[in-house]
Amino acid sequence: MTNTTKPVAIREFPVEEFPETHYLNATKGLKSWMLTLDHKRIGLMYLASVIFFFFVGGLLALALRLELWEPAQNFMDAETYNRVFTLHGAVMIFLFIIPSIPAALGNIFLPVMLGAKDVAFPRLNLASFYIYLGGAMFTLYSMAHGGIDTGWTFYTPYSTNSGSAVISMTFGVFIMGFSSILTGVNFITTVHKMRAPGQTWGKLPLFVWSLYATGVIQVLATPVLAITLLLLIMERTLGIGIFDPALGGDPVLFQHFFWFYSHPAVYIMIVPGFGIISELISTFSRKVIFGYWAVALSSLAIAFIGFLVWGHHMFTSGQSELSTVVFSFLTFFVGLPTGIKIMNWVATMYRGSIWLATPMLYAIEFLFLFTIGGLTGIMLGALSVDIHLHDTYYVVAHFHYVMMGGTVFAFLGGLHYWWPKFTGKMYNETLAKIASVILFIGFNMTFLPQFVMGSQGMPRRYFGYLEQFQTLHQYSTVGSWILGVGFLLVAYYLIVSLVKGAKAPSNPWGGRSLEWMTSSPMPAHNFEHVPVVIHGPYDHHQPIAEFRMGIDAPHHDTTHA
């Protein structure tokens, strides 16, 4: 059932006129999927994988929370607990959140938004998917073979001594790094070289801008992770002594290597989310985005500054005092471009025509949650305070607010926004709204208490804890159940929509970027004819027909190509 197909004042493709074949049924059979070069199918396979791993990571999180119901041992022992939180962190970071928006939603929509038929290197794109799967296999293998208990940060010398499956895990992550790099290379090239006629830099949708900035980070930072993990593997197998103090090495150097990647990586996680939010806010306010260039370029600014602040994870590590000060100082500057984005989004809503459909609900929840997450990041950047808060649940709460409240909520927003486009089906709007609210409540219930616990001194990665924290832990655990219910509901109505959802129109939300100008689901080559772009992607004041130049008027095409 659907009630979103309201009568809209703008002209669009009638559903009945959609071509019979589209990218989902253009070719059939398992092989046509396994060997596909179509960016949409690859994106879809990525989407299925990341959602699968999100559920794996989520189940591990539920197990964690259950164990923390009581201060002492509950149903798993310390060693299991340590393996569970490590896997939770590693699965969520490397298997879920890093590929989530770029490789899944980005893959499906980036070429469409540019008016291209595909990404620049479709084969690399497919390769990147299989490399990702290969890396995931190693991760699962290490799960089965003893697990790994180092935390997702793999700090030496613990990781060089610990008897767990460190090598297979880090090797898996090493491999996945290449998949991330290939995605980045592909996207940057695509944005540079594959834009449709008229699609100038100033008319790129902000989602594309954000994927571009993300690509830059992926290309510049991920190789360093690769070499770090390679050195770690060598440290374990050969004892090369660069990081292991027992052999004359320096463990703090490892931390530099690791965070040189992993701090910029947090912007690989969030910047694509920013891109989605820009799309949502403009479309559902039916209003041109406020400060287009500010929003577009601040992504690049974040990408750049983000490379200079990694040492804020190491304030207590024994790094030199000089670098501690420099890192703290620079850390705050990431807040400026981020703040600019937030303010521009809010300003976009001013005097808009706001439709609180599910994606917009997620966008608003995102703004609230991410601002909390970001401001607590500022708290952690402040030297004297971070000395107290470092490695406590305050940090845990901070990063769940930015990653779960930020990226995951943006991801959900994007998923709902584009769902009609790539599946061709509508979902149940009422259930979707209910689920969104449940998730919002559950999320805050899970992680707000963690701020308090952390400030009170509850350290992270603790299997057992002092009795005084029990109440707050229990709130948090109950919250995680609410989250679980919320996600089950989401899974339910999305599956229902696939099975018997109403046919989606081409442009259910009144968007202006190119993906809304083609049929739902898109044709195998995205557009029947090469589009010609004359207006910006947020020019809601221009007649919709002018956004369809070249697309539904076949006589237009080749002359412009």
Add this chain to the structure above:
Amino acid sequence: MSGHHIIPMKFLLGTAGALFVLTALTVAVHYIHIPAPFNIIVAIGIAVLKASLVAMFFMGLFWDKKINTIALMLSVVFFVLMVGVTMLDTMFRDKPFGIYDKAPAPPATTSAAP
């Protein structure tokens, strides 16, 4: 078309010749034993020169689209940042800030283990 520039023979041979000469030079300089910081500076200076020759003429950046040069420069810039910022730590570990003028005790020498 810039991407399809055919590099003239004289550039290729000239570049190779220059590279051979510079290699010989850097080895020669090694045997002269220039004092401490300058030997590294000279060695790296020559290496950078050689690298630029390769990038410009063998790899054709001299004639190519600017974006490719920008990409290469970007990698160099970020590499330098990585080195520079890491060394803010590794080179200054034992130099605490004495801002409150309470001289910190010298690093302990005896082991804590009994």
Add this chain to the structure above:
Amino acid sequence: MERLKDYFLPESASTFASDTDGLFMFINISGGLLLLGITIALIWFSWKYKRRREDEVTPVIRHSTILEVTWTVIPLVLILFVFAWGFRGWATMRNAPADAYEVYVTGLSFGWQFTYPNGVISGTELVVPAGRPVRLIMQSRDVIHSFFVPDFRIKQDLMPNRYTTAWFEAPEPGEHVIFCTEFCGSGHSAMLGKVKVVPVAEFETWLTAEKAKTEGDLPLAELGRNVFNQQGCMACHSVDGSAGIGPTFKGLAGSQRSFTDGSSATADDNYLRESILRSNAKVVAGFAPAMPSYQGVLSDRQVDALIAFIKEQQ
């Protein structure tokens, strides 16, 4: 406001705690105001500009330099202020007064050891004089640990290859928990300790008394009891039959032990010796291999003393 602060933060028991707390509250409040502003705007706009008709048109407002500058400069001022404040507080933490009393701290998986200038060693319990700055010179014996006393707002990692330092001054007597906050293995969350702040006079007496305990020709079992307390064995082993992180010592000697690898052995002297020196050679069933190795830490006499002490616990 005070109530809020008391709820959020643990007792402030060191001289610099209140400065950290001040900054913490400042960021909370200014951040809270920002968040409030944004939230109000979000809700207000969503309500006020809710779409009422399908063909609504919106004004074209593309940018405003004044606004962009405003919301860059205000945060800029804020962050500079916050940086400066955080820096000041941290600089105090980094610079111990010259007359500070020095204690060596050793972290080991999974326990703490505090060595005093006169050679006294105290396991898990750091006893310090009130009202006097104490400087900790810290080192780890194996992996990285981190010394965290929430009540003091201090935290510092312990490295295996070099010394790191921290200092604090606790004005009032009292007891404060020590956490290990760098993940170090299965016993990480059990790696607890205690700071006991006592009046100066009491501290002096304690120090001399401890010194006496390790000297002279104490009977073996009695020396064993002292070592048991000082080395922190009691953090994991009880003598009353209750299981802790490790098995109890009560009735241990002479009993039949079974191990995680399925084998078993009688707890004779050799077994006890091995368990102490190379504790993870045989791991008792039902327990994690969480015990640190005391090889090179305890003298032969101390090990003998411990064995004698364990044998007494029947």
Add this chain to the structure above:
Amino acid sequence: MSHTDSMSANAHVQHHFVDSEQQFDSAKLGMWLFLVTEVLFFGGLFVAYIVYRAWNPELFTLAATQLDTVMGGINTLVLIGSSLTMALAIRYAQLNDAKKSFWMLGATIAAALVFMVIKYFEYTHKFHLGIFPGEAYTFTGIDHPKAHIFFSIYYMMTGLHGIHVLIGIGLIGWLMVKTKRGAFSAEYYTPVEITGLYWHLVDLIWIFLFPLLYLID
């Protein structure tokens, strides 16, 4: 050398590109981006190198005496020569001279093999002395507690570089096969061009490795 009519449907143009120009430019940019990742990948090792050298300058001077400057120097010249032949291979491909292009590729591989053989002798000589990476290090000729770290870094850097050379040999071999089959022409020589870029980068890295490892005094 402007390209032919942009709408001519050349066989090698993949369906999603408008013309071969776009395809060529994309391939090249893609390759450059990949080279960026290579620079940072090796960059990590260079960081380790620089940090340890700054900590233990005396060690690096001592240890470098164990490296054979002559062999290293010859290898440098060999690689530069191979870069030249690679560039020539591209040039001949652009000039539609498949035969010469083929031989130039062959020469490049030959040089790469010479490089690897020399490396092999360098390595075996060191193994013979007991200079192994990491804990296996047993050499006693260098009186420094961290000598093994220098050689770990040495082996990591030259080893990874060597792997890149091997990969390059594979790629160029594949190009030779394709050239023989007449796959490349002035119209389409993208694979030769981008493999060339890769090969030059391998050379570039060696240009830095050589003075940093062999020429320390």
